[in-house]
Amino acid sequence: MKRLNKSYIISFILILLFLCVAFSHIFSNHLITGGDYSVLSKTYLQDVFEKSFYAWNDEYNLGQNNTPFMNYAPYRFLIGVVGNAIQFNGVVIERMFWWLPFFTLAFVSSFYFRRLLPIGELGFLSTFFFIFNSYTLMLLGGGQISGVGLAFAIAPLVLVTFIELVNKRVLKNSLMAGLLFAVQVMFDLRIAYVTMFAVLFYTLLNGKEVLLKNTIKNFLYIFIIPAGITLLLHAFWILPILIFKHNPVQQVGAAFNSLDAVSFFSFATFENSLALLHPNWPENIFGKVGFMRAEFLILPILAFSSLFFIRNEKNQKVKKHILFFALLGLVGAFLAKGVNEPFGGVYLWMFEHVPGFVMFRDPTKWYVLVVISYSILIPYSVWNTYIWLRSRSRFSIFNFQFSIKSKIFNAQNIFLLFVFCYLLFLIRPVFLGQLGGTFRQTEIPQEYTDLNNFLNDHSEFYRTLWIPTVQKYGLHSSQHPAIYGQEFFRTSNAQEVVKKLYDPKTKIFLQNAGVKYIILPFDSESEIFVTDRKYDDGVYLSVKKEIKNIDWLQEKKQFGKIIIYEMPNYKERFWSEEKDVAFNTRTRNPTHYQIAAKNGNLSGTIIFSEQYDHNWIAIANGEKIASQKHDTHFNSFQITKAPRTIDVYYSPQRWVEIGIIISISTLVIVLIYMIRIKRQ
Amino acid sequence: MKPQDILFILVLLFLLWKRNPTYAIVAGLGCLVVAMPLFHFWVFFTAERLVMYSSAFLLLAIVLFGFDKRK
Numbered sequence: 001m002k003r004l005n006k007s008y009i010i011s012f013i014l015i016l017l018f019l020c021v022a023f024s025h026i027f028s029n030h031l032i033t034g035g036d037y038s039v040l041s042k043t044y045l046q047d048v049f050e051k052s053f054y055a056w057n058d059e060y061n062l063g064q065n066n067t068p069f070m071n072y073a074p075y076r077f078l079i080g081v082v083g084n085a086i087q088f089n090g091v092v093i094e095r096m097f098w099w100l101p102f103f104t105l106a107f108v109s110s111f112y113f114r115r116l117l118p119i120g121e122l123g124f125l126s127t128f129f130f131i132f133n134s135y136t137l138m139l140l141g142g143g144q145i146s147g148v149g150l151a152f153a154i155a156p157l158v159l160v161t162f163i164e165l166v167n168k169r170v171l172k173n174s175l176m177a178g179l180l181f182a183v184q185v186m187f188d189l190r191i192a193y194v195t196m197f198a199v200l201f202y203t204l205l206n207g208k209e210v211l212l213k214n215t216i217k218n219f220l221y222i223f224i225i226p227a228g229i230t231l232l233l234h235a236f237w238i239l240p241i242l243i244f245k246h247n248p249v250q251q252v253g254a255a256f257n258s259l260d261a262v263s264f265f266s267f268a269t270f271e272n273s274l275a276l277l278h279p280n281w282p283e284n285i286f287g288k289v290g291f292m293r294a295e296f297l298i299l300p301i302l303a304f305s306s307l308f309f310i311r312n313e314k315n316q317k318v319k320k321h322i323l324f325f326a327l328l329g330l331v332g333a334f335l336a337k338g339v340n341e342p343f344g345g346v347y348l349w350m351f352e353h354v355p356g357f358v359m360f361r362d363p364t365k366w367y368v369l370v371v372i373s374y375s376i377l378i379p380y381s382v383w384n385t386y387i388w389l390r391s392r393s394r395f396s397i398f399n400f401q402f403s404i405k406s407k408i409f410n411a412q413n414i415f416l417l418f419v420f421c422y423l424l425f426l427i428r429p430v431f432l433g434q435l436g437g438t439f440r441q442t443e444i445p446q447e448y449t450d451l452n453n454f455l456n457d458h459s460e461f462y463r464t465l466w467i468p469t470v471q472k473y474g475l476h477s478s479q480h481p482a483i484y485g486q487e488f489f490r491t492s493n494a495q496e497v498v499k500k501l502y503d504p505k506t507k508i509f510l511q512n513a514g515v516k517y518i519i520l521p522f523d524s525e526s527e528i529f530v531t532d533r534k535y536d537d538g539v540y541l542s543v544k545k546e547i548k549n550i551d552w553l554q555e556k557k558q559f560g561k562i563i564i565y566e567m568p569n570y571k572e573r574f575w576s577e578e579k580d581v582a583f584n585t586r587t588r589n590p591t592h593y594q595i596a597a598k599n600g601n602l603s604g605t606i607i608f609s610e611q612y613d614h615n616w617i618a619i620a621n622g623e624k625i626a627s628q629k630h631d632t633h634f635n636s637f638q639i640t641k642a643p644r645t646i647d648v649y650y651s652p653q654r655w656v657e658i659g660i661i662i663s664i665s666t667l668v669i670v671l672i673y674m675i676r677i678k679r680q
Numbered sequence: 681m682k683p684q685d686i687l688f689i690l691v692l693l694f695l696l697w698k699r700n701p702t703y704a705i706v707a708g709l710g711c712l713v714v715a716m717p718l719f720h721f722w723v724f725f726t727a728e729r730l731v732m733y734s735s736a737f738l739l740l741a742i743v744l745f746g747f748d749k750r751k
Contacts, residue, residue: 271719271731292727294719297712304738307705310745319745327742330735342732 011124012107018132019103022430025441026099031090033472033525034437035284037143039444040083040090043456043477049080049088051478051590053660055240055652058590059476061483062513062611062633067652068248070237071186072147098145105153106131112160113376116321118383125379125419130156132427133374134278134296135367141284141437151188152368155195158184159372162199162222166206167317169221172677175670178229185230190359194368201331202324232666236659240652244615257358262351265362266338273336274300274329276370282429284437285533298422303329303377309384322380325373332369339363382419386412445524447560448473454557454564455480455517461573461585462516467501467543468494469528471521478590483515494529494539498546507552507567512631513609516570518553520544522561571609574648578604591650601642608635608648620646684726688733695737701744708737 025032033039047059052073057066079097086092110130114123130136139149158180165173184192203210203222210218231238241248267279267289275296279289306322313319338347350357360366389412394403429435452475455464465483466474476482485497500506501518510518520543521528526535529543540561547553547565556566574583574595581604586594595606607630608616616627618637625646630636639646695704711734718727 269728270735271715271728274731274735291722292719292724294716297716297719297731300734301709301712304705304709307738307741307745308702311702323742323745326738330739330742333735341728 035143042088045083045088049084052077054590055656056590056650058478067237067240102153109157117380119379122379122383126375130375134281138278147188151191158195174221174225178226182230182233235662239659240655261361263339268337270337273333303374306377306381329373335366450559463514464517465515466519468497494543518565520563591653593648596645602639603642606637615651618646618648684729701741704737704741708734
């Protein structure tokens, strides 16, 4: 036992050392940026603190229903609370809430695999492989740590808990599984779905034990209780979705859920997924798929070698687990390749017919199953090969007898060293500094600091339109929402966005939407003005030239390559078509505004320049007034009884608040119950 | 149907006749080993096929083990 503890401590230190080398930039005092990573600016953190639990997001475009994206709200709120306590220091926050929890969860979580298979002193190899493989590294490099990354890190823990629940169906395990699953759902719904897929798979493989005897009781413990806890803990966003029959899939649009999108996003081939080689490894440039690297095929060889040891295994549960994880690896590889061969049609069929599968237009999320499978099978194979080699200290080649007596220089240690060096060789770009994204230290350009200061200096409400799209460091807040040009005008071409501005109707629309500034960004990250995935200054210059030809736009200010153009006569959030009517607007929160006329009483049509949603209502003198669509995009309210003030609400917010009470009550009850069970 | 596919079917039939999961594992891992140099020398078609065959053999091994376990 002492020897085991010693080996764990050594392996822990070893992994820590590798983490320090690979992620050395975490120890700097700079913000980490790259990929999808949110830049934790002070404005962003202040918004996080104040606006985590609101059903309407007013920071982007014309605003949108936020309930389908609220699963992350509790963690956002926690970030906001701590952020407020430490003066919104983003450098500390991102390390405290993203990087440290990721490594802690990945470490603890993957260590739980030891409960399922005897991997002896090689438990650390599970952790090492779980963190240092091309998929995890691309996930981190791509800046997906805050949601997908954390859900991925906790996935082994959730899976092991559920496997233990399937094997021992008691209330304590059900509650624990429910709590952990709720945490995973909070981080990312898709990874939680993938994990639940694995759980369902395991349950079906145990069909005889689980499905044929006490079926209802077993289902209650394995699925209904954990699912019930998860639903109740997430009532604050699920309840409004159910009550208002809101379809989140419709909201994201056809670009996200069409079959063409699935075909486009199926970047990995079957050999990529089976060899656990991320298709974008190592450059991580979206859509740039590299050639298959032969050396990665040793990974499935190592993983599936575990099947050789089944015959000698006496423990039936261990046998079952090896078969399960081997099958999980194959199924994961099959799904991660998406519509590519073999049997690509299966994925398309599942995308259309299996509930929830519509979330997987990017099939690489299924790599999670391959990572989990190999993280347990490879250490098992290596450990058993190690033991097998140790038991053969004597061997013969062509009748020559050899005997190895050295405690260090022996076959088993050489094999172990070979495996370790091989795994390091596969991920060498990390240590050679060849990975980009969050692996590279970048600084926020001064131009963006100046721009954000300039925009923040004007406290009144106005929107900004970014051509062609918002840059990573660009400001967006409730007071100054940012419109993503390409997304808003539904085009992928920068010049097309400018052409829209030539239309006189667009000018009127932008004025009505409250757009004060049109911004041409500086593409410091080479993500916007690109040709063949490389920065192209020609694209920037041509867009700049096209904007100059628009006579109603005045160049207001320039910060380096960032150019700000000013719109004439832009309107406020609430406005009227009648002349000389102005309002005093009090913003209580993104879902509640109070409007009063500057002179006299309110009357006529009040236009509210947030995206039209029939759930916006106005209350005037106790009477509810429904929102009507104005000018294809906006909300409007017909005021008849001339009130002095009106309140404008987003009605799903009431159910968010009821949901919060349900969620908190559930958490308290479950925790009290678990403490009681533990004491007994 | 390519010659590789015919060979694959023949091996698969042999493995089904033998019903020995160890043979299926050897065939599966063997395919991966052979695919490695082919990928290295950019003989992609055969290498890709070999990876597919390997997974079929490994799946067969798992199924055979599954039946074995039940017995």
